Amino acid sequence: MPVRLAIEADLDYWLPEPADILLQLEAAALPDQRLDSRALTVWSDHPIAATDGDEGMGQRCWARTQYRLMAQYRATVTVDRVAVDIAALPPTPPRALPGAVIPYLLPSRYCQSDRLEGFVRREFGGLSGGAMAQALLEWTRGALIYRSGVSQGDTTALDTFASRMGVCRDYAHLLVSLARAAEIPARCVGAYAPGVEPPDFHAVVELWLDGAWRLVDPTGMARVEEIVRICVGRDATDIAFMTVFGTAFFQAQRVAVHRLDG
Incomplete structure (x- = not known):
């Protein structure tokens, strides 16, 4: 509705x-x-x-x-917008990706996905496609504590992976990095949404699954059906308000x- x-x-x-x-x-x-x-x-x-x-x-x-x-x-x-059960979506091999999607499979300034490939293989080996994406989303939500003031403008996904704390920007960077490490294209999304606490510009994630970008909120604060997208990019550099x-x-x-x- x-x-x-x-x-x-x-x-x-x-x-x-x-x-x-x-x-x-x-x-x-x-x-x-x-x-x-x-x-x-x-x-x-x-x-x-x-x-x-x-x-x-x-x-x-x-x-x-x-x-x-x-x-x-x-x-x-x-x-x-209707929320999609991403866990049921099939994988897309990298060689089958559209050209415009390929940059979102590669590491970027704040999303050093190449440094997390070993962790993803060890913890989530055997999963792929939507099942992998859902597992990474649930892990990110469960592993991190939402806390203001513990990260800065130069905090990277690796910093957040080590500290296990941050704000929406940090959640987004970590999920994007984990997804790219699992051969799932991922990009950061600048957004507005109700229910964000404290109220502010919000950062969420889109994952490329089964031929389309699928919107998710790694913090769990916003419903997919209520997120208003402003812009997209490789990481926070591209989506800064x-x-x-x-x-x-x-x-x-x-x-x-x-x-x-x-």
């Missing part, structure tokens, strides 16, 4: 010197999520400019300013997602 969500996001940052800023705040228009209304306002010294997101999903926004950057995003989105080419200092930030039906 379709779910209607109201999304609000507000950013307020201080920039001591002029800088270019790349924003990814807008929900993507996709077959399984319809944008009923949307409005993005950015207070910038220069006109803002839109550019496509990775894989053609959503769009980014360039701004340039000094002193104060403020952005306000409001949207109403209808999500019409704000990338500053210079220096910026946090002043205030707020994200709120509410169900409008039921």
Whole structure:
């Protein structure tokens, strides 16, 4: 059954010197999520400019300013998506993958999947495809403790694997790395979702299974039927809600997602 969500996001940052800023705040228009209304306002010294997101999903926004950057995003989105039992999906051998999917099978800056291949073989040997994906998802949820303040912007999947703690970004990096180590293409997804605690931009994962990307939340906080995707990428570098080419200092930030039906 379709779910209607109201999304609000507000950013307020201080920039001591002029800088270019790349924003990814807008929900993507996709077959399984319809944008009923949307409005993005950015207070910038220069006109803002839109550019496509990775894989053609959503769009980014360039701004340039000094002193104060403020952005306000409001949207109403209808999500019409059915959760899939990924455990029942068959495997796809690497040689049969579409060309556009292959980069998500390889290690990336924060997802050193090649360093986790031995662990995956030892712990999950004999599994493949959806059964492997489900086992890795359940292991990640059970092995990690959700805790703010224990990771930083440069924390990698290996760091999280060692500490067994982190936030949604860390959960996503670890599951992506484990999946790639198991020869399952995986990518990080920037998203909005109700029920996220504390309320914030959310990071989830898409796994390539049986010819399509399958959405999962390794933290278990959000239901697949209620996740609104913003953008996708290899890791957190590609899905950051704000990338500053210079220096910026946090002043205030707020994200709120509410169900409008039921």
